[in-house]
Amino acid sequence: MDTSGISPQAFVLGLSALGAGIAMIVGFGVGIGQGIATGKALESIARQPEAKGDIQTTMFIGLAMTETSVIFALIIAIILVFANPLVGLLPQ
Amino acid sequence: MSEGLGARVIFRIVGGPLDGVVITETTIWAVIVSIGLIIFAICATRKLERYPKGLQAVAELIVEYVYKFVHDTMGKRNMSFAPYIGTLFLFLLFGNALGLLGFRPFTADMNATFAMSALVFMLIQINSIRSRGFGHYLKHFADPYPFMVPIKVLEEFTFPISLAFRIFGNILAGVIIMELAMEGLKSLSLHTLHLPIPLLQTVLPLPLNLFFDIFEPILQAFVFTMLTMSFIAKAILSRPETDDDESPGHEPERGEGFNEDDLFVGGADYSDVRGYGEKQAESA
Numbered sequence: 001m002d003t004s005g006i007s008p009q010a011f012v013l014g015l016s017a018l019g020a021g022i023a024m025i026v027g028f029g030v031g032i033g034q035g036i037a038t039g040k041a042l043e044s045i046a047r048q049p050e051a052k053g054d055i056q057t058t059m060f061i062g063l064a065m066t067e068t069s070v071i072f073a074l075i076i077a078i079i080l081v082f083a084n085p086l087v088g089l090l091p092q
Numbered sequence: 093m094s095e096g097l098g099a100r101v102i103f104r105i106v107g108g109p110l111d112g113v114v115i116t117e118t119t120i121w122a123v124i125v126s127i128g129l130i131i132f133a134i135c136a137t138r139k140l141e142r143y144p145k146g147l148q149a150v151a152e153l154i155v156e157y158v159y160k161f162v163h164d165t166m167g168k169r170n171m172s173f174a175p176y177i178g179t180l181f182l183f184l185l186f187g188n189a190l191g192l193l194g195f196r197p198f199t200a201d202m203n204a205t206f207a208m209s210a211l212v213f214m215l216i217q218i219n220s221i222r223s224r225g226f227g228h229y230l231k232h233f234a235d236p237y238p239f240m241v242p243i244k245v246l247e248e249f250t251f252p253i254s255l256a257f258r259i260f261g262n263i264l265a266g267v268i269i270m271e272l273a274m275e276g277l278k279s280l281s282l283h284t285l286h287l288p289i290p291l292l293q294t295v296l297p298l299p300l301n302l303f304f305d306i307f308e309p310i311l312q313a314f315v316f317t318m319l320t321m322s323f324i325a326k327a328i329l330s331r332p333e334t335d336d337d338e339s340p341g342h343e344p345e346r347g348e349g350f351n352e353d354d355l356f357v358g359g360a361d362y363s364d365v366r367g368y369g370e371k372q373a374e375s376a
């Protein structure tokens with residue numbers, strides 16, 4: 001029946017690891033976005049050094065907001081790798 | 093490794109469905125951190141002097157910084173939140189930095205972060221109801237257009253969820269990376285270099301410690317309190333502004349600009365800080 005020698009569990013685990021890796025592609029977009037935000041903040045600090053405090057605070061809030069999506073992706077990846085819910089769904 | 097995601101049960105008080113009543117590592121560390129903070133507060137304020145030195149100076153620095161921070165972010169009328177915000181910041185900071193002592197930070201447990209964000213959720217909703225009145229509170233969900241009600245209700249729930257996941261994800265990622273680095277250095281020194289003890293673990297992880305156990309805890313505690321403050325302020329902000337257009341350096345007199353109805357947490361205001369009146373008199 002199982003000619004390839006790969007058990008269903010191994011197949012699910014392998015694809016889950018692949019899925020965890022794919023989920024972290026989110027880091028691509030978030031990295032670009034955070035880079036743009038930090039660059040703009042640096043530009044405005046260079047233009048108006050006296051507003052440094054306000055700019056930094058606002059930038060940190062913005063970065064934290066942007067970071068949310070990559071944190072969600074990270075949690076999905078961590079769950080897929082360390083606490084995989086899909087293996088339990090396999091018929092025993 | 094999978095038990096690293098949830099709570100680690102230390103002992104069980106009462107058995108029953110769903111593990112019964114248990115004491116977890118998270119609970120114990122949270123209590124230890126709270127007791128440490130309380131002991132610090134008692135020691136620092138036991139003998140108050142006009143010219144602070146020692147622990148009192150540190151405590152005054154923290155309190156002054158927190159009050160200024162809350163003043164700049166939430167406006168003068170919400171100063172009553174400052175004790176809560178300061179406590180939250182210190183609690184999260186030391187909770188996140190437990191990795192420095194080699195323990196698991198209790199914010200790497202989802203239960204702790206969700207408990208704290210549930211608290212923030214309640215604060216936001218209750219303050220929204222208190223400042224708007226229940227009718228206007230219900231009405232503000234349909235604020236621009238009635239068809240946006242589901243989205244606005246959803247928004248109220250996604251904020252605390254993302255708040256909890258943000259600090260949890262960041263701290264857990266730090267814990268995992270630290271653990272991987274430590275394991276890697278251990279196997280490198282034991283099996284590759286054939287050293288009798290894992291010598292590489294001594295100095296090499298210091299930069300990682302610096303980032304994941306000092307910088308990241310400060311940043312995450314800051315972000316958590318910052319978002320908490322701005323969202324509570326946003327929930328209250330629908331009322332007409334009267335006294336917020338003064339210069340931010342202005343220090344409020346006792347009772348000035350405070351309405352008892354505005355205060356929710358503890359009822360303490362800026363002028364209740366001990367020794368504040370003396371300092372005011374001194375500078376005058």
